[in-house]
Amino acid sequence: MTDQVSQESSTGAGAPSRRSVLGWGGAGLAIGAAAAGGTVAALGGGSDMAPAASAGAAVPFHGEHQSGIASAVQDRLHFAAFDVKTKNRDELVRLLKEWTAAARLMTAGLPVGDAYEGLPEAPPTDTGEALGLKPSRLTLTIGFGPGLFAKDRFGLEGKRPEALVDLEAFPGDNLDQARSGGDLCVQACADDPQVAVHAIRQLARIGFGKVAVRWSQLGFGKTSSTTPDAQTPRNMMGFKDGTRNVSGTDTAALDKHVWVGANDGSAWLTGGSYLVARRIRMHIETWDRTSLQEQEDVFGRDKGEGAPVGKSKERDEPFLKAMKPQAHVRLAHPDSNDGATILRRGYSFTDGTDGLGRLDAGLFFLAYQRDVRKGFIPIQRQLAKNDALNEYIQHVGSAVFAVPPGVRDKDDWWGRTLFA
Ligand SMILES: C=CC1=C(C)c2cc3[nH]c(cc4nc(cc5[nH]c(cc1n2)c(C)c5CCC(=O)O)C(CCC(=O)O)=C4C)c(C)c3C=C
Numbered sequence: 001m002t003d004q005v006s007q008e009s010s011t012g013a014g015a016p017s018r019r020s021v022l023g024w025g026g027a028g029l030a031i032g033a034a035a036a037g038g039t040v041a042a043l044g045g046g047s048d049m050a051p052a053a054s055a056g057a058a059v060p061f062h063g064e065h066q067s068g069i070a071s072a073v074q075d076r077l078h079f080a081a082f083d084v085k086t087k088n089r090d091e092l093v094r095l096l097k098e099w100t101a102a103a104r105l106m107t108a109g110l111p112v113g114d115a116y117e118g119l120p121e122a123p124p125t126d127t128g129e130a131l132g133l134k135p136s137r138l139t140l141t142i143g144f145g146p147g148l149f150a151k152d153r154f155g156l157e158g159k160r161p162e163a164l165v166d167l168e169a170f171p172g173d174n175l176d177q178a179r180s181g182g183d184l185c186v187q188a189c190a191d192d193p194q195v196a197v198h199a200i201r202q203l204a205r206i207g208f209g210k211v212a213v214r215w216s217q218l219g220f221g222k223t224s225s226t227t228p229d230a231q232t233p234r235n236m237m238g239f240k241d242g243t244r245n246v247s248g249t250d251t252a253a254l255d256k257h258v259w260v261g262a263n264d265g266s267a268w269l270t271g272g273s274y275l276v277a278r279r280i281r282m283h284i285e286t287w288d289r290t291s292l293q294e295q296e297d298v299f300g301r302d303k304g305e306g307a308p309v310g311k312s313k314e315r316d317e318p319f320l321k322a323m324k325p326q327a328h329v330r331l332a333h334p335d336s337n338d339g340a341t342i343l344r345r346g347y348s349f350t351d352g353t354d355g356l357g358r359l360d361a362g363l364f365f366l367a368y369q370r371d372v373r374k375g376f377i378p379i380q381r382q383l384a385k386n387d388a389l390n391e392y393i394q395h396v397g398s399a400v401f402a403v404p405p406g407v408r409d410k411d412d413w414w415g416r417t418l419f420a
């Protein structure tokens, strides 16, 4: 998988005329054309809509693993959790196929339908706000929540992976059910927020009547990186975040800690992963009145360089015993959790103020792992009990999803290994 990072390239070629994209009803044709060439670059034939697809990077949609996990982290996020409303398995499968086709187009920088040249009597089949925008490294990553596997629903009860556990209530949790759970999720990441928002909007529109958005989260300023050579981003507390993350090119670590293996008990999920999403509110105003020394003690790293206590460089190996016993980094480190290791891919959020004049801001924490019981859960048990950071944060939303493997080619679709 190496190559989701290195495969990122400019599409660099023309795009089909808008007239060749026949609206959603005719999108199969456009998709077929795109798929035949593999990527938008193969479509050729520059035209009036070329700006949407001709420049900027597109991340390949097809692959062994879904992109948006090990691939390089983009600047913006729109994450949506959906409730499935239809009771009909075939209708759900049809929707997943339509979503896959739409995702294939959008990640290549193409509209999913006709924004303004279709039938005047019908609603446009693409809402249009991404016309003229670059692919912006858009990735769309789907996940399946526990509810999908419920008894007497879609006949999937025997396929629920053991590792897809309902998360326990951790000490200090203050979860809002309206911001938690979901039967399906789609993580849209892009370097342009409008591209990410457009993508989720098209999927919601296509799914109208079959699925409904349960909750969604916008994110900015990635708080983790899968590219260790790049500058580590900073979170809303001002600290470098993502220094010691699983690298997107470290195939050994990805196989060990992120990708579900063939012998892990759920054959359909081989090459997939598990995602834990947590909306974590930060008590920003309290943090901003906290001394620099205390802030650095809380994390066990310094604020400027991001070096662990007693060391001078960000990438120096942490010496855990030099940190305060309740330092976040000391408690989250694999050595404090029986080796538990997760790939973090979170984003900052600021959703205005809370009515009391306080910023409603924090970290939308996203973590991928091979087994939630050996990844997020042991680390969070440790953090929830002891972390000095708890004085300044609160977990207010939570969800867990099984993330299927990648879509292999033009005939494949999101969920085939589960439903077929
Ligand atoms: C259950 C897992 C984790 C939660 C929840 C979590 C919340 C959280 N973290 C920060 C800021 C930082 N975290 C850092 C390191 C770090 N955090 C986790 C796990 C969770 N964090 C891990 C596994 C690690 C790496 C530990 C290691 O191996 O050294 C850091 C330090 C820089 C880095 O390595 O990324 C910061 C800063 C916040 C603000 C937060 C909740 C709001």
Ligand SMILES: [Fe+2]
Residues within 6 Å of the ligand: 328, 332
């Ligand atoms: Fe952390």
